[in-house]
Amino acid sequence: MPDSHDLHIDTRLALLGRPERSVRGAVNVGVQRASTILFSSLADLERANSRKYEPSELYYGTMGTQTTHAFEEAMAALDGGHGAIGVSSGLAACTSAILAFVRSGDHVLVTDSVYDPTRAFCDGMLAALGIETTYYDPTSGAGIAELIRPNTKVVFLESPGSHTFEIQDVPAICRVARERGVVCVIDNTWATPLYFRPLDHGADVVVYAATKYMSGHSDVLVGAVVADKAHYHTVRVAIAALGHCLSPDDAYLTLRGLRTMGVRLERQQRGALELARWLEAHPDVRRVLHPALPSHPGHAIWKRDFLGASGLFAFVLPPARREALVAFFDDFQVFGMGYSWGGFESLILPGTPSEKRTVARWDDEQGTLIRVSVGLEDVRDLQRDLAAALQRWKTAC
Numbered sequence: 001m002p003d004s005h006d007l008h009i010d011t012r013l014a015l016l017g018r019p020e021r022s023v024r025g026a027v028n029v030g031v032q033r034a035s036t037i038l039f040s041s042l043a044d045l046e047r048a049n050s051r052k053y054e055p056s057e058l059y060y061g062t063m064g065t066q067t068t069h070a071f072e073e074a075m076a077a078l079d080g081g082h083g084a085i086g087v088s089s090g091l092a093a094c095t096s097a098i099l100a101f102v103r104s105g106d107h108v109l110v111t112d113s114v115y116d117p118t119r120a121f122c123d124g125m126l127a128a129l130g131i132e133t134t135y136y137d138p139t140s141g142a143g144i145a146e147l148i149r150p151n152t153k154v155v156f157l158e159s160p161g162s163h164t165f166e167i168q169d170v171p172a173i174c175r176v177a178r179e180r181g182v183v184c185v186i187d188n189t190w191a192t193p194l195y196f197r198p199l200d201h202g203a204d205v206v207v208y209a210a211t212k213y214m215s216g217h218s219d220v221l222v223g224a225v226v227a228d229k230a231h232y233h234t235v236r237v238a239i240a241a242l243g244h245c246l247s248p249d250d251a252y253l254t255l256r257g258l259r260t261m262g263v264r265l266e267r268q269q270r271g272a273l274e275l276a277r278w279l280e281a282h283p284d285v286r287r288v289l290h291p292a293l294p295s296h297p298g299h300a301i302w303k304r305d306f307l308g309a310s311g312l313f314a315f316v317l318p319p320a321r322r323e324a325l326v327a328f329f330d331d332f333q334v335f336g337m338g339y340s341w342g343g344f345e346s347l348i349l350p351g352t353p354s355e356k357r358t359v360a361r362w363d364d365e366q367g368t369l370i371r372v373s374v375g376l377e378d379v380r381d382l383q384r385d386l387a388a389a390l391q392r393w394k395t396a397c
């Protein structure tokens with residue numbers, strides 16, 4: 001393969017994660033299921049043991065097989081990281097990446113717009129371990145410096161937030177954190193490395209719910225942690241200690257999903273933007289929260305740092321009685337209602353910003369938040385489905 005930096009992203013998505021040593025003539029790597037890896041000599045066994053934390057080393061199934069390694073290689077290359085580690089869910093990626101860098105008595109800074117289960121982990125398990133969390137305003141940029149304490153070890157970012165879509169000034173936050181020796185971990189699930197590469201903007205570790213756009217078909221749970229050279233080993237050792245690993249079957253399916261992620265995202269981006277613009281012009285819609293719209297408060301930063309927008313956004317309806325919401329949600333023909341996002345099928349859901357937010361609170365007076373994940377259906381059918389729902393809502397108001 002030519003130097004991958006000479007190739008455009010869709011070409012790289014076609015070629016990555018196909019190491020010759022593993023595919024052995026096939027197009028795709030096969031599913032290698034293994035707990036035990038056999039060695040033919042004591043020297044080989046000892047060598048593998050001494051290198052077990054290195055990317056792509058075959059040692060024991062929990063540390064990966066050829067299939068998971070191929071997925072990890074692809075993920076690391078997409079983000080320009082030293083290595084990637086596959087785990088069993090996006091949440092496991094978030095929690096293990098934080099845990100890797102903290103000890104009792106430490107302090108972490110976490111965006112107030114963070115994915116709620118990550119917050120629950122900080123408030124529950126981290127607190128029980130004697131690690132304190134402070135939530136920061138996602139729009140605070142370099143102002144986060146005021147919150148850094150001598151014992152602050154990690155800043156955990158997520159940009160945009162997956163319900164309220166605040167865009168963070170990632171380079172500014174990472175600059176001040178780095179000056180103070182604080183590790184920057186970012187959940188980049190929304191943008192994927194196709195539309196934002198956090199390591200290029202100062203982050204140290206990137207986490208993904210590969211469950212979403214990477215797998216793309218709503219039938220796999222996968223997480224990935226990508227780290228630069230300075231932080232890879234620490235995360236790798238922590239994940240091994242926790243016993244997290246990724247099933248080879250799920251790694252295979254996610255690698256397969258990666259091949260089409262570029263075309264899916266392009267189409268989902270286009271469909272989402274078309275719907276967002278249409279909703280913005282709709283008389284019954286109060287606001288649309290989509291970073292690629294010029295009306296979005298974070299639009300300038302999004303434009304500066306991101307190469308695109310994925311298919312997840314939200315809009316706001318004025319406060320209304322429950323019957324109106326029931327009428328809105330209960331009769332969709334194309335959109336499905338359920339958790340998760342990033343799949344080929346469109347989903348709609350009441351947005352649920354955490355009630356526990358401290359600095360970036362969602363005030364119900366602002367209206368009812370509705371989150372949309374745009375899939376691959378024809379956008380005209382999605383628009384008709386939404387228009388009918390808005391009409392039902394208005395009638396029931």
Ligand SMILES: Cc1ncc(COP(=O)(O)O)c(C=O)c1O
Pocket residue numbers: 089090091092094115158162187189190208209210211221222223340341
């Ligand atoms: C932003 C974000 N991060 C992480 C996760 C966790 O992913 P998983 O469902 O694979 O645990 C989610 C899931 O919805 C998410 O929205």
